[in-house]
Amino acid sequence: MEDLLAARSQMALSLGFHIIFACIGMVMPFFMATSHYKYLKTGDIQQKNLTKAWSKGVAIFFVTGAVSGTMLSFELGLLWPEFMKHAGPIFGMPFSLEGTAFFIEAIALGFFLYGWDRFNKWFHWFTGVVVGISGLASGILVVAANAWMNSPAGFDYVDGKYINIDPIAAMFNDAWFTQSLHMTLAAFAATGFAVAGIHALMLLKNQNKQFHWKAFKIAIVYGAVAALLQPISGDLSAKDIAERQPAKLAAMEAHFETSKRAPLLIGGLPDEKTKEVNYAIEIPGALSFLAHGDFDAEVIGLDQIPEENHPPVLVTHIAFQIMVGLGMILVALSLLFFFSNWKKKQWQTKRWYLWLYVLATPLGFIALEAGWTVTEVGRQPWIINGFMKTKDAVTPMPGIFYSFLIFTAVYVSLSVIVTFLLYRQIKMVPETYTNDEDKPQDALIPN
Template sequence: MDDFLAARMQMALSLGFHIIYACIGMVMPFFMAVSHYKWLRNGNDVYKNITKAWSKGVAIFFATGAVSGTVLSFELGLLWPEFMKHAGPIFGMPFSLEGTAFFIEAIALGFFLYGWDRFNKWFHWFTGVVVGVSGLASGILVVSANAWMNSPAGFDYVNGEYLNIDPIKAMFNDAWALQALHMTIAAFASTGFAVAGVHAAMMVQKKNVNFHLKAFRIAASFGAIAALLQPLSGDLSAKDVAKRQPAKLAAMEAHYHTQASAPLLIGGIPDPENKKVDYALEIPGMLSYLAHGNFSAEVKGLDTIPERDHPPVPVVHYAFQVMVGIGTFLMVLSVMLLIAFRRKQWLSARWFLMLFALATPLGFIAVEAGWTVTEVGRQPWIIQGIMRTADAVTPMPGIAWSFYLFTAVYISLSIVIIFLLHRQIKMVPVQYDVPAGSSQKH
């Protein structure tokens, strides 16, 4: 493995793990706040214990997210020094603001974890809300920095120099709003279905059904709403990408040849050598509509872009298909959940709970696939149209060994997290749904 590939693989590995920790850290506090609110309103101790159980998970992922995020910040400087030399002064503001949001989140989480029976009950609940809001702000700010790489703004590029720097314009670049919206909804969908899936699996095993059913309803509701909103966000994002990054859109759809009334491809195996796609199902005119809102519009293909500027089409196309396929499945599952809330017997049906249990990892797989589309689809650019990834990498040798070491570290960290979460789930006390103020059995 050469050093350039090793540097890219190490960054991909770090981002791939961190994005899961970040999604959970952004979203779980809102689940926690809802269950806490229900306990404060109706006094049912089941919701109090759900809140405490979830807060322990939030603490675990906050710690791991902080560590993996710190590693990423060092990697940007160590692996991509030429990029940080020029980009740092331009898009540094969202990172500095993200640090502020992180500190607020840490303080609020400390208040929440140690504030039981010490603070006013509503102030205590509010600290949990602050954890969620500040975590969400952190995620949006980081996405703003990534969006700048897809839509560079806030500077003039003249003769290889970066002049007239405007950090505010860089932070609020043309891509940030839609990218932040799409990522936020994806975080809620993936985390919602993952948490709901865990509780569904416990119900299938007939373990503490009352506790897990109430937790399932909260998490699944968040996940379902997000999954139903995601196609709308995806449509807006597709139109934006078609305008700003036509090469990325062409790679997503393996669209080799410019044409009007371009079909949308479902599945298929790209053949880069012969510039075609085999075994794909075509929906006539749909790509034109998704890209430009017109079934007859012309969609630029890779034939309009120099070969050296083509993204790796198979990787981007397959990742996009995985993301869309999983998103469609979760959307169908969301509609089934809405029906289940009306036909209450479904919520205890084994087949229904098994669907959610099997869907536990799917949202995060879709997030990873979507992130692959975003990052690999921008290649060969690290800053779209300005700086190539190959020109930004460190000249330091031996990056491959660093990649192997980080792979071992992240795998070990994941094993520890799974062990801790499994132990937390096993430690949940048996809950009985009794009126507020009555004696509780545990």
């Protein structure tokens, strides 16, 4: 394996693992704060138990996210020294602010975990909210740095030098809002459905049904709302990409030839040699509308872009199709939940209903990984879009392949440990009731 491929593989592996830890770590505190609020308002002991159980999960993901994020920080400098030499002074501000948000999150989490029966109850609840807000801020700041790579701003490029640096303009580049919005909604949808799926499985196993139903409902509401908002965010992102990164949009849709009334492709396998897409379903004019809000608008194809600057079309297109397809499944399940909660509560007692959400447990994170693949692979061959190519940023140090193997072992070990810890936490859920009415009944769903 050549060094460039090894470096890219190591970065992809690191990001692929970290993004899961980070997204759960920044979303779960909001679930925790919601159940805590319900406990404070109603005195429901099951909500207190749920808050404590989720807080332990938040702590686990905070630690693993911190470890994997620290490794990523080192990798940026070790694997891409030329990139950091020029980019570091420009987009360093969001990274430094992310560090501040991380410290606030750590302090607030410590207060929350050890503040039971020590602080004023509403101050204690507020510290949990701060954990969520600071974690969310950390995620947005990191995404703003990534958005800068897609939409460089805040500097002048003269004679191969980056001068007149404006870190504020770099942080609030043209891509930061749409990319941060899309990523935040994806994190809530993925985590919401994953958590809901785990608790749905516990309901199917008839384990502490009152507890797991309350947990399921909180998680699925967050996940469903985010999933229903995501298509709107996707539309904003598509229009933004069409303007700033036409090559990425063309690769996403395997759009080889510039045309008006361009069709939107559903599925299909692009052939980069023949410039054709096989087995795709075409929706005439839909790509033009998606990109420019006009069914007759012209959409730039890969024929207008130098071939050496083409992204890998097959990988980008398939990843985009996976992201959109799974996103639509989550939208359908979101509508099913809200409809059943409104008109068909009896459905929620059925095993088939819960099995749908159990099977959906990994779908949000698969879509999340596919979306990041689109973002990163679709930008290639650039590491700084339009200014620096990835091959020019990689370290000259030999032996990156061995580093890749070591990091792979570390991340696999982290995943195994986290899975074991979470499994133990789920199995240790207390069977605590305030009165006989709170005990599990024969039905899968108590109310």
